[in-house]
Amino acid sequence: MERRKFTQKLSLATMAGILGTEVVFGHKMPQNYFPVGLQDPDPFKLFNKDKEMVVLNDKPWNMEAKAHLLNDDITPNKYMFIRNNGKIPENIDVSKWTLTIDGESVKNPKTYALDELKRRFTKHTYQLTLECGGNGRSEFNPPAKGNQWTVGAVSCAEWTGVQLRDVLEDVGINPDAVYIGYHAADTHLSGDPRKEPISRGVPIAKAMQNETLLAFSMNGKDIPLAHGFPLRLVCGGWPASTSGKWLTRISVRNKVHDGEKMGGSSYRVPCETVAPGTKVDDENMCIIESMPVKSLITFPKSGALIKNGQTLQINGHAWAGELEVSKMEYSIDFGSTWHNCSLKEPSNRLAWQHFKASISFPKKGYYEVWARATDSQGQSQPMVLPGWNPKGYLNNACHRIAVKMV
Amino acid sequence: MKPNFEEQIKAFVSVLAIFLLLMLVLFGGLFYVANRKPKSHVEEVPVEDSVEDFDKVENGIHVATGFIDDKGMQATIQNCTACHSAKLVTQNRMSREGWKATIVWMQETQNLWDLGTNEEPILNYLSKNYAPTDKGRRQNLEVAEWYELN
Structure with a gap:
């Protein structure tokens, strides 16, 4: 029933x-x-997610994909990870939804109705890669505190909205503007109405980029509730926590934004690299900006048995934060030799890029296919875990799948 | 032979009696079927069951929360799952100092209350059952299921 x-x-x-x-x-x-x-407590029905998605946490809701679910060029909602810090807002009335631009560095605060935003400013559509800063956290040793993401806290959907820059220019901002900070309608887990679950942001230069959107649709439809309906700030290529959901206010700050989860060790890594397990004082932690170069083999699913002599077609995506991926390689001998994959240009800046390759194996046996992307500045993915950090961010170690030729 | 009038009456009465009895059974049956109380759907709601089974433990795991059943679990459930789910605890691995630091952080920033005399059993429980293991710099791949790729 x-x-x-x-x-x-x-x-x-x-x-x-x-x-x-x-x-x-x-x-x-x-x-x-x-x-x-x-x-309905069934999160798959509640959020229209595929049954193969993995629930990491149900209060607050956190859910990730598996590598093979992310094979689409443009990530559909059903395979898009959910990362929430607080409770999803209830009883949203779109007709009354407003966005306020305020802060020390605006000439005069201004409030727009959602309709007005859509009507008055030019719409833009971009494919934007959003990856959780903690994607890959589960591999860190010693372990890092938080949701234990494996590889699936990344997506590249098509976002439509107006440019934040256009709106900020309409409001008028002062030359002393340093940062923007978002505020949203989600509520704190403790139920304390004075607390914000999360209020992060980006430097003004990132806010003024073409691709930084006040988005109201995703993949051609209203943004799904779990992803920020009806309005979301989208800052592609940066930790997805900078892309505030259920957006109600943006403060233009004359200093680095000091909202919830901007300080302490949140979304920060040691300013100077440390040995695994080192305790790092808050003042020595620096804010993560662009995400590092990374890639995923999205086909085939790990665990494929192939017949002797059969060639294996692999494909996947690669991304590099603010940068482009310039080279994509695979190895079937644990990194001893590397071979090029064919790699497409991004459909726009900050969109992930698609790669594919056709692999022949020399004889029967167990293989691992490793994938390695290199960004436009020559930085490649490491084979083992990158620099340990207390909160387990930025794990861009190469993705691997297991294959047996039988 | 001319049938006796009285016997004819008797035969008629007995046929009538059988007929009435059959009618009674038929309508009585129909009446029963028509008025039988349908099973209430509300009674099928599994909510009641889950309340009754809250203490259920299977294979050493507390079914309702996923916690490892051990001394200190009840205090942990009571104090650690009011704001967030048990999953946020059970997916993490920390030393005693790490769990203590997490509690202090939640008290300082997330409105967690003073755990009082419960803090000791909670820390004992967490540091025993959710302690870190050495994973090295990269672990072996785990394959959930091998499958034929055509």
């Missing part, structure tokens, strides 16, 4: 029983409405 129909049949008393509390003003509740506490 469909849950929605079923809940309509529940009496208020039954609801109260399940919720463990009286439904205050229950008599005023619309007939087709049911309280959030009763909403």
Whole structure:
């Protein structure tokens, strides 16, 4: 039985029983409405995600893809990772949604209705790579605290919106502007209304880039609720935590933004590299900006058995934060020799690039296919874990899949 | 032979009685079927079950939360799952100092309360059951399932 129909049949008393509390003003509740506490707890249905996605945390919701789920050129919602710091806002009224631009460095604060933003400014569409700063955290040793992402906290969807720059220019900002910080409608896990779950941002130069969007659609549709409906700041190539969801306000700051999860060790790595396990004081931690060069083999899924003499077609994506990927290679002998993959240009700056290769194996046996991308400044992915850091960010070690020729 | 009138009446009455009895059974049955109380869907809601089974442990794992069943688990559930889910705890591995630092961080920034006398059993439980293991600089690939690729 469909849950929605079923809940309509529940009496208020039954609801109260399940919720463990009286439904205050229950008599005023619309007939087709049911309280959030009763909403479908199946996260795959709730967020329209594929059943193969992996739930890391259900309060707050955090979910990641597996490498082989990310094979599409443009990531569909069903394979897009969810990273939440707080609770998803409830009862969003799009007709009343506004965005306020304020802060020390605006001439005068200004508030726009969502409709006005869409109507007044030129729309732009870009494919933008969003990767969680902690993607790959699960491999660090000693382990780092937080959601234990493996490889799937990355996506490249097509985002449509207006350029933040156009809006900031319309408001008028002072030359002393240093940073922008976002504020949003999500709520703190503790229920404390004075606390923001997360309020991060980017330097003004990143904010003024063509590709930095105030997005209202993803892959041609309204942004899905878990990804920031109805308005999201999108800063491709940077830790995805800079792309604030459920956006209500942007503060133009005359100093580095000091919102929640900007300070301490959040989204920061040691300014000087440290030995694994070193305790690092907060003042020696520096903010992560562009994400490092990285790639994923998205086909085939790890664990493929192929017949003797069969060639293996592999494909995947590579990205390099603010930069482009200039070379893509694979190895089937644990890095002893490397071979070039064919690599496409990005469809726009900050979009991931697609690669493919056709591999012949010399004889039967167990193989690992390793993938290594090199960015336009000559930096390649390491084969082992890169510099250890207390919070386990920026693991761009090469991706590997296992293959057996039988 | 001319049938006796009285016998004819008797035969008629008994046929009538059988007929009435059959009608009673038929309508009684229909009445029962029509008025049988349908099974209430509300009673099928598994919510009640999950409340009853909250303490259920399978293979050493507390089913409702995923915690390893050990001394100190109840205090951990009570104090550590009010704001976030158990998954945020169980997917992490930390030393006793690490867990202590995490608790202090949550108290300083995330509105976690003073754990009082529960802190010691919670720290014992976490540092015993969720301690780090040495993973080296790169682990072997784990293949969940080998499959034929055509």
